[in-house]
Amino acid sequence: MPRVHVMPDALASQVAAGEVVERPASVVKELVENSLDAGAKELRVESQRGGTALIKVSDDGCGMDREDAVLSLERHATSKLRDKEGLTTITTLGFRGEALPSIASVSRFSLTTCEHGMIAGTKIVVEGGKLCDVRDAGCPPGTTVEVRDLFYNLPARRKFLRSEATEAAHIDYQVRLHALACPGTRVICRKEGRVTFDVAATSDRRVRIGDLTGRQNLGKLWEVPHLEHPGMTVSGYLLPPAEARKSRRGQYLFLNGRPVEDQVVWRALAEAYRGTLVSGRHPGAWLWLEMDPLLVDVNVHPSKREVRFHRSAELRALILEAVEGALRGEGKGSPGSPGRGGSQESGGTEENPSIGGSSSGSQRVEEEAEPAISGPESSSAVSSLREEPSFPPGPQAWRAEVQEELPREEEQSGEPSFRVLGVLEGRYLLLEASDGLVLLEGEAARERILFENFLEGAKQATAESQGLLVPLLLELEPRDADVVLRNAENFRESGMEVEPFGGVTVQLRSVPVLLSAADPRSLLLDLVDELVHSAEGRSGRVLTFEKFAGELARVGARGERCRVESAQGLLDQLFACDLPYCTPGGRPTLVQFSSSELRRKFGR
Numbered sequence: 001m002p003r004v005h006v007m008p009d010a011l012a013s014q015v016a017a018g019e020v021v022e023r024p025a026s027v028v029k030e031l032v033e034n035s036l037d038a039g040a041k042e043l044r045v046e047s048q049r050g051g052t053a054l055i056k057v058s059d060d061g062c063g064m065d066r067e068d069a070v071l072s073l074e075r076h077a078t079s080k081l082r083d084k085e086g087l088t089t090i091t092t093l094g095f096r097g098e099a100l101p102s103i104a105s106v107s108r109f110s111l112t113t114c115e116h117g118m119i120a121g122t123k124i125v126v127e128g129g130k131l132c133d134v135r136d137a138g139c140p141p142g143t144t145v146e147v148r149d150l151f152y153n154l155p156a157r158r159k160f161l162r163s164e165a166t167e168a169a170h171i172d173y174q175v176r177l178h179a180l181a182c183p184g185t186r187v188i189c190r191k192e193g194r195v196t197f198d199v200a201a202t203s204d205r206r207v208r209i210g211d212l213t214g215r216q217n218l219g220k221l222w223e224v225p226h227l228e229h230p231g232m233t234v235s236g237y238l239l240p241p242a243e244a245r246k247s248r249r250g251q252y253l254f255l256n257g258r259p260v261e262d263q264v265v266w267r268a269l270a271e272a273y274r275g276t277l278v279s280g281r282h283p284g285a286w287l288w289l290e291m292d293p294l295l296v297d298v299n300v301h302p303s304k305r306e307v308r309f310h311r312s313a314e315l316r317a318l319i320l321e322a323v324e325g326a327l328r329g330e331g332k333g334s335p336g337s338p339g340r341g342g343s344q345e346s347g348g349t350e351e352n353p354s355i356g357g358s359s360s361g362s363q364r365v366e367e368e369a370e371p372a373i374s375g376p377e378s379s380s381a382v383s384s385l386r387e388e389p390s391f392p393p394g395p396q397a398w399r400a401e402v403q404e405e406l407p408r409e410e411e412q413s414g415e416p417s418f419r420v421l422g423v424l425e426g427r428y429l430l431l432e433a434s435d436g437l438v439l440l441e442g443e444a445a446r447e448r449i450l451f452e453n454f455l456e457g458a459k460q461a462t463a464e465s466q467g468l469l470v471p472l473l474l475e476l477e478p479r480d481a482d483v484v485l486r487n488a489e490n491f492r493e494s495g496m497e498v499e500p501f502g503g504v505t506v507q508l509r510s511v512p513v514l515l516s517a518a519d520p521r522s523l524l525l526d527l528v529d530e531l532v533h534s535a536e537g538r539s540g541r542v543l544t545f546e547k548f549a550g551e552l553a554r555v556g557a558r559g560e561r562c563r564v565e566s567a568q569g570l571l572d573q574l575f576a577c578d579l580p581y582c583t584p585g586g587r588p589t590l591v592q593f594s595s596s597e598l599r600r601k602f603g604r
């Protein structure tokens, strides 16, 4: 067995780790990139406790022989870049040779690898940058990297991490991002031992988009015509303006297969959509950019998330032309048709039959995509890509049904056109839609509106609160007083000032403006009740603000009555939300009975 020795410059690696390994998701990113660079056709990513306990990435790629495997853990060891010239023509995801040694320097690390056709592989164990063991290992061809106890030797960094749920959400997002970038690779993602998604390899990017973001999106995708300018091409898919979101989370850009962020592209995209979007909204987009490596510098950011384009004016023109082309094709077909009609911009309907092709294509895709997103696990996973990382678990399976149909009739203002017909039982608004009847549940709608307002208020640090004329003194049970004080920061961020007032008495001085009509006493007591019975309340932990806001929204929305006079206002507020179709807990806010369903019921 080779001699065990201390890796040189372990310290230098830890320093580099500061740049490369920001959080568990960055480890996942580096390992996944290595696997893809190694030609993986199947990729497994597993994590436990937000990646702090375990991150494991396995691939069936080319593997390494023993010498290379040991070398790969040396700083600046890379098989991908040999000289300065190479840097200008990079086509692999990695090239800095920093990731493996950096990760190994801040964790308990093992690498098991075997080349194809070899009988035995190699296992290397490193702890905190110290090489502990190199030995033969029986393993399938490919490479598995296990990273345990990330930052165990850097307590300060470990403390800096967010909650496990948040870190887990970042990991999930990262894997999905790469899974979108490489449809040809099967990707299996596991969390705490359970499969969160498993997407089959496909040659069709639409299928991958559907598998990962929800079948309901497939029928709405507009194809971006494949367009070429010297040295660069673009292709991809867009969602119609009515689907636009408040955040950029629905926008994906892949440059030569690498997920990147780029302002030039985002601005060009926004410009192309100008006039069709409510301000502050960002259209959903999946864009694949292939570019001569000479025209782009990918080595400007340690994690390579940002890049520098040498000919950004041409890039802007290319994106504008392509996206405008896609948008012009809109509305040529019948309004309810799932595919987009019209295709003059894609040039030549003979070779490129995008009318028939895209809609029948989408049909096929929907069928293929079905098994992958039909399980409860994957349908909640589907929604989480569209959420901010720390959101509560997303909507359940119903969402695919409701969302599939409703937005199709939306107009370019971003709000579906509804005619208010009346109110049922004080609970529901009856709305006439372009396709049948829609019921809006007042409580659910209000809950969504309150929730997003609380989050926005906290983000902007402008939670609007209304002082009570007479502060309210409430004597609580010790357990209840305790939960209030523990969550004092959450209360404050939502615009509800509560202070200890000696013993088990608390003083309520203000309430959120949005809830100023509520009885402050029952508002506080109901909320405390929910907090105490939440999982966090029971285990004595503090809720994240999102969870807190969710509870407050639920309590605040209770008993919401619908009235015809205020219906339009409610609709406007609801459709100003990022996710108008469900409550934070995933219940629907709107339910549709399509014309065809109604006709069926009447035996027509």
Ligand code: ADP
Binding pocket: 030, 034, 035, 038, 059, 061, 062, 063, 064, 072, 073, 077, 078, 079, 080, 093, 094, 095, 096, 097, 098, 099, 100, 101, 142, 143
């Ligand atoms: P980089 O990816 O920047 O080259 P890394 O530190 O991430 O640097 O990896 C070092 C080298 O180890 C890579 O260049 C590659 O040759 C090898 N390597 C890493 N991961 C794998 C893998 N999963 N399969 C095969 N080779 C790998």
Ligand code: MG
Binding pocket: 030, 033, 034, 093, 094, 095, 097, 099, 100
């Ligand atoms: Mg790498």
